[in-house]
Amino acid sequence: MRIHLLLAVVAALSVAACSGPVGPQGAAGAQGAKGDKGDPGPKGDTGAAGPAGATGPAGPQGVAGAKGDKGDPGPQGAKGDAGPAGAALTLRVVVADGASDCNADEVMISALCVGNAVAPTATDNGASCGAAKTRLVCAKK
Numbered sequence: 001m002r003i004h005l006l007l008a009v010v011a012a013l014s015v016a017a018c019s020g021p022v023g024p025q026g027a028a029g030a031q032g033a034k035g036d037k038g039d040p041g042p043k044g045d046t047g048a049a050g051p052a053g054a055t056g057p058a059g060p061q062g063v064a065g066a067k068g069d070k071g072d073p074g075p076q077g078a079k080g081d082a083g084p085a086g087a088a089l090t091l092r093v094v095v096a097d098g099a100s101d102c103n104a105d106e107v108m109i110s111a112l113c114v115g116n117a118v119a120p121t122a123t124d125n126g127a128s129c130g131a132a133k134t135r136l137v138c139a140k141k
Contacts, residue, residue, distance in 0.1 A: 094136040101126030102138035110137040 094100050095114070102108045102125045111120040113129035120127040120134060127134055 090140040092138045092140075094134075094138060096134055098130070098134065099123070099126065099128035100134045100136050102136060105141055106138040107141055108136055109139050111135070 091109075092102075092106065094102065101123065104125075106125070108125055108127070111122065111127035112135045113120050114133040114135050116129070116132035118129050118132050120129050126136060
């Protein structure tokens with residue numbers, strides 16, 4: 001109980017001492033400990049666009065597309081010049097029984113056996129068909 005009494009006396013003296021004039025401001029105390037981090041502020045305005053960057057390298061070539069439809073035919077071309085005249089060709093047909101020959105200034109270009117289903121047998125400048133007729137086509141050399 002003694003402690004209570006002592007505390008009561010100290011409290012009364014402290015209150016009585018507060019009734020005098022206000023004294024001068026004291027010196028600043030030491031800096032306190034760092035406080036907690038505050039909440040984030042509101043979002044700011046969007047800034048201006050930066051300059052365009054350099055053009056990048058070309059990408060790889062893509063796959064080939066599908067083959068297209070066949071196009072319409074083109075217009076007809078101009079008529080060409082006439083070619084040179086060909087060499088004159090003189091033909092002579094010879095029909096004979098058995099064997100036949102072309103003349104010495106001719107060449108045999110065809111031989112056919114007429115009247116039987118027989119193949120002609122060629123000679124130097126003619127042909128023979130046995131008992132059938134021989135038909136030759138001879139051309140001038």
